[in-house]
Amino acid sequence: MSILEVKGLGISFGGLRAVNDVSFAVKPGEIVSVIGPNGAGKTTLFNMISGVYMPGVGQVFLEGQDITARAPYLLARQGLTRTFQNLQIFQEMTVLENVIAGFHLTERGPIWADLLSWPSARKRAGEVRNGAYELLTRVRLEKAAEEEAGNLSYGALKRLEIARALAMSPKVLLLDEPAAGCNAVETEEIDALIAELAASGIAILLVEHDMKMVMRISNHIVVLDHGEKIAEGTPTEVSRNPDVIAAYLGSEEETAHADG
Amino acid sequence: MTCRRKWIQISIIAAIMLVLPFFFPSGYYYRVGALVFVNALSVVGLVILVGYAGQISLGHAGFAGIGAYACALAPTHLGLHPAVAILLGALISAALALLIGRPILRLKGYYLGVATLGFGILVSMVLSNERALTGGPDGMSVPDLGLRSLLRDMGWRISGGEFWYGLNAVVLLIGIWIALNLYQSATGRAMRALHGSEVAAQTVGIDVPRIKLQAFVISAVYASVAGSLLALQNGFITPEVAGFMHSVEMVTMAVLGGVGSVLGATLGAAILTLLPQVLTVFAEYEQLVLGLIMVLVMIFLPRGLLPSIVAKLRGRGE
Ligand SMILES: Nc1ncnc2c1ncn2[C@@H]1O[C@H](COP(=O)(O)OP(=O)(O)O)[C@@H](O)[C@H]1O
Ligand SMILES: [Mg+2]
Numbered sequence: 001m002s003i004l005e006v007k008g009l010g011i012s013f014g015g016l017r018a019v020n021d022v023s024f025a026v027k028p029g030e031i032v033s034v035i036g037p038n039g040a041g042k043t044t045l046f047n048m049i050s051g052v053y054m055p056g057v058g059q060v061f062l063e064g065q066d067i068t069a070r071a072p073y074l075l076a077r078q079g080l081t082r083t084f085q086n087l088q089i090f091q092e093m094t095v096l097e098n099v100i101a102g103f104h105l106t107e108r109g110p111i112w113a114d115l116l117s118w119p120s121a122r123k124r125a126g127e128v129r130n131g132a133y134e135l136l137t138r139v140r141l142e143k144a145a146e147e148e149a150g151n152l153s154y155g156a157l158k159r160l161e162i163a164r165a166l167a168m169s170p171k172v173l174l175l176d177e178p179a180a181g182c183n184a185v186e187t188e189e190i191d192a193l194i195a196e197l198a199a200s201g202i203a204i205l206l207v208e209h210d211m212k213m214v215m216r217i218s219n220h221i222v223v224l225d226h227g228e229k230i231a232e233g234t235p236t237e238v239s240r241n242p243d244v245i246a247a248y249l250g251s252e253e254e255t256a257h258a259d260g
Numbered sequence: 261m262t263c264r265r266k267w268i269q270i271s272i273i274a275a276i277m278l279v280l281p282f283f284f285p286s287g288y289y290y291r292v293g294a295l296v297f298v299n300a301l302s303v304v305g306l307v308i309l310v311g312y313a314g315q316i317s318l319g320h321a322g323f324a325g326i327g328a329y330a331c332a333l334a335p336t337h338l339g340l341h342p343a344v345a346i347l348l349g350a351l352i353s354a355a356l357a358l359l360i361g362r363p364i365l366r367l368k369g370y371y372l373g374v375a376t377l378g379f380g381i382l383v384s385m386v387l388s389n390e391r392a393l394t395g396g397p398d399g400m401s402v403p404d405l406g407l408r409s410l411l412r413d414m415g416w417r418i419s420g421g422e423f424w425y426g427l428n429a430v431v432l433l434i435g436i437w438i439a440l441n442l443y444q445s446a447t448g449r450a451m452r453a454l455h456g457s458e459v460a461a462q463t464v465g466i467d468v469p470r471i472k473l474q475a476f477v478i479s480a481v482y483a484s485v486a487g488s489l490l491a492l493q494n495g496f497i498t499p500e501v502a503g504f505m506h507s508v509e510m511v512t513m514a515v516l517g518g519v520g521s522v523l524g525a526t527l528g529a530a531i532l533t534l535l536p537q538v539l540t541v542f543a544e545y546e547q548l549v550l551g552l553i554m555v556l557v558m559i560f561l562p563r564g565l566l567p568s569i570v571a572k573l574r575g576r577g578e
Contacts, residue, residue: 051462052459071462072463073463073465073467073468076462076463076464081464084459084460088457088459088463089457089460090452090455090456090460090461092455093453093456097452101449101450101452101464101466103464104446104449104453104466105464105465107449108446108447111447113445114442114445114448115438115441115442116438117441117445121441122263124446125446161460167464168464168465
């Protein structure tokens with residue numbers, strides 16, 4: 001039984017069909033990757049699933065319930081969250097506070113308790129603080145806990161976003177290029193972390209340019225080109241698909257070799 | 261750790277409040293101090309709205325006007341004690357903020373600025389035009405709070421200046437305490453989060469419009485209480501309290517001191533309240549000087565006086 005299901009999703013910006021009739025499903029504990037060249041519509045697809053954009057057509061189901069165009073904060077409360085390709089960090093908060101903010105749903109209480117620093121409010125704050133430290137350790141940012149988030153490197157911020165997303169114990173996690181800007185070691189770590197998260201039962205929808213990583217950790221791959229789904233299947237199936245090679249993989253592997 | 265920092269900040273301000281009177285050349289300075297505290301109170305409220313939640317208001321004096329006129333009108337017309345009138349004013353301000361905040365806070369940046377500006381102008385126009393009730397632009401007198409005579413009956417003789425200095429100091433300290441509590445709470449963190457990124461705040465489950473509204477209502481109550489205290493200590497009030505210049509004054513104080521910092525806001529309020537007392541020319545060119553300060557701060561100290569100084573000191577320490 002799939003936890004996230006996308007049916008015939010599409011959206012246009014002016015005349016441009018950024019995403020057109022895309023369908024697929026993700027099961028709990030599964031890693032599904034969406035690949036495709038720049039501008040293929042991957043981020044737009046994420047924006048529609050996570051409620052940031054309202055889809056022109058199609059539906060999104062979470063645990064069988066139609067959640068199409070539901071506000072992102074309501075989706076978060078139902079266990080769906082995401083990270084961003086272009087970082088969305090709370091810049092002026094400390095690294096630790098960024099993660100604590102991720103615990104908002106656990107921590108929040110009556111506002112008068114917050115205003116008066118009531119013992120119940122302090123207790124809640126103390127509890128999530130420990131949880132936040134644990135998550136920071138998990139993404140190896142515990143040493144930077146008290147630093148202002150804006151001072152961190154790009155790769156570190158990518159991991160901070162993952163820690164913040166994990167704070168709300170998601171059932172479905174959308175990761176938009178989590179390893180972009182990370183060095184080889186950091187990429188491995190993120191790679192291992194994603195596999196670990198999936199093993200714990202979280203359904204993961206991943207956009208990633210590092211093909212080696214995608215091929216290694218994905219259970220299922222959806223290939224987009226010009227907003228259309230041109231193929232899907234297991235990593236082996238997809239990597240043998242001539243359409244995919246023509247549209248994307250061939251050139252990507254060349255650049256990957258050139259980079260390496 | 262953060263809890264300790266909160267009490268350090270409060271202790272510093274309380275200590276300054278206690279020590280300052282020993283240096284006052286005359287009793288008149290109690291009055292000036294009382295005015296500083298009232299202004300600081302409304303600026304601390306603005307810090308919650310602007311500094312925490314990242315929303316602008318150019319009409320907050322409107323709420324000060326409501327608080328002020330509640331204390332002028334409710335005792336005579338409704339027979340309420342002035343102290344209860346402060347609460348009534350705060351309640352009306354909160355209700356009004358709730359009502360207009362919902363549609364207004366959907367706007368961003370300049371548009372929000374203009375919408376709040378419109379609200380402030382509306383309040384000051386109503387206060388000016390309802391002559392029968394408010395006395396119009398000439399203003400009206402405000403009944404005595406009656407607390408000082410109570411103290412006198414208990415054998416504690418203090419001057420009006422001393423009384424207002426003490427009362428406003430206590431209210432400001434409470435206001436600061438609440439603002440600092442909020443800062444490190446779930447709600448305050450949600451405010452600061454949506455300030456950083458609304459879309460990311462949503463993805464962690466933060467109801468952005470609701471949290472913005474809470475910031476707006478809380479800051480409206482601060483302005484309202486400050487307006488009430490101002491009216492009561494002056495014993496007289498004019499619609500200028502709700503006017504555009506007063507709103508701009510508040511924002512300038514906040515920006516000058518450091519809009520993200522409660523302590524900085526207090527410093528900003530102190531500087532801009534004292535300046536016209538020291539330099540009498542300032543009174544004549546108030547608009548000009550306010551504008552100049554705003555521009556200079558924006559260019560040279562975008563985070564405000566206090567945070568910039570703190571950053572400098574930290575940088576040197578390392
Ligand atoms: N808000 C928007 N307004 C107009 N065009 C957009 C918007 N968002 C995305 N697009 C367009 O949709 C296409 C797909 O973009 P995107 O989803 O970011 O691609 P990808 O993430 O696969 O690189 C691009 O042509 C992009 O310019
Ligand atoms: Mg993208």
